[in-house]
Amino acid sequence: xxxxxxxxxxxxxxxxxxxxxxxxxxxxxxxxxxxxxxxxxxxxxxxxxxxxxxxxxxxxxxxxxxxxxxxxxxxxxxxxxxxxxxxxxxxxxxxxxxxxxxxxxxxxxxxxxxxxxxxxxxxxxxxxxxxxxxxxxxxxxxxxxxxxxxxxxxxxxxxxxxxxxxxxxxxxxxxxxxxxxxxxxxxxxxxxxxxxxxxxxxxxxxxx
Numbered sequence: 001x002x003x004x005x006x007x008x009x010x011x012x013x014x015x016x017x018x019x020x021x022x023x024x025x026x027x028x029x030x031x032x033x034x035x036x037x038x039x040x041x042x043x044x045x046x047x048x049x050x051x052x053x054x055x056x057x058x059x060x061x062x063x064x065x066x067x068x069x070x071x072x073x074x075x076x077x078x079x080x081x082x083x084x085x086x087x088x089x090x091x092x093x094x095x096x097x098x099x100x101x102x103x104x105x106x107x108x109x110x111x112x113x114x115x116x117x118x119x120x121x122x123x124x125x126x127x128x129x130x131x132x133x134x135x136x137x138x139x140x141x142x143x144x145x146x147x148x149x150x151x152x153x154x155x156x157x158x159x160x161x162x163x164x165x166x167x168x169x170x171x172x173x174x175x176x177x178x179x180x181x182x183x184x185x186x187x188x189x190x191x192x193x194x195x196x197x198x199x200x201x202x203x204x205x206x207x208x
Contacts, residue, residue: 002204003088005090006033008064009065009066010066010067011075012040015042017039018039027194027198033065038072045120046119047071047123049120051078064090071121073096077094077099077138093139094140095187096163099174101128102126103165106126108122130172134173138171138173138175139177139178139206140177141178142177143180143183147184161187162183178207180192
């Protein structure tokens with residue numbers, strides 16, 4: 001049973017800060033939600049630090065939906081996996097999240113010098129987090145505008161957003177999956193992506 005709430009916690013991606021989620025937060029506020037931005041250290045702290053902090057924020061602050069961009073989506077889904085059935089989470093929307101693992105991250109990890117760019121988030125980015133307790137509804141908004149340096153590393157053979165391939169976002173347990181005209185970073189400023197987030201939080205399905 002989905003938890004009813006207007007609270008939404010937003011999580012940014014790697015190399016970013018909480019401020020990058022402000023535009024999306026504003027769109028959620030316009031739609032009647034109460035957004036909160038969860039900031040974390042994606043390199044020096046990584047998921048090992050972020051997940052326990054997110055779980056504490058959920059348990060102390062009450063039920064919430066989760067919206068995560070890229071690595072932020074992985075942190076959100078990892079929290080579902082670790083928190084289990086009693087976690088007070090409504091619905092989860094991932095934006096361009098490589099739930100099946102990131103090919104670009106695996107290329108960076110091959111060299112000790114470039115692996116530093118992934119910090120303590122490297123393991124989760126490479127492996128992904130494609131399983132979580134089945135009672136949680138997770139939706140994915142994927143971009144397919146191929147603008148980004150990640151494409152030079154991964155050399156994608158199929159649709160991608162410049163950093164993550166569409167195939168890397170297609171985990172089997174997703175409640176729904178939709179593509180929009182946006183690049184990886186462009187998902188953060190896409191009105192279509194924002195509208196899809198709002199629609200999924202309200203219905204558990206994306207708008208067609």
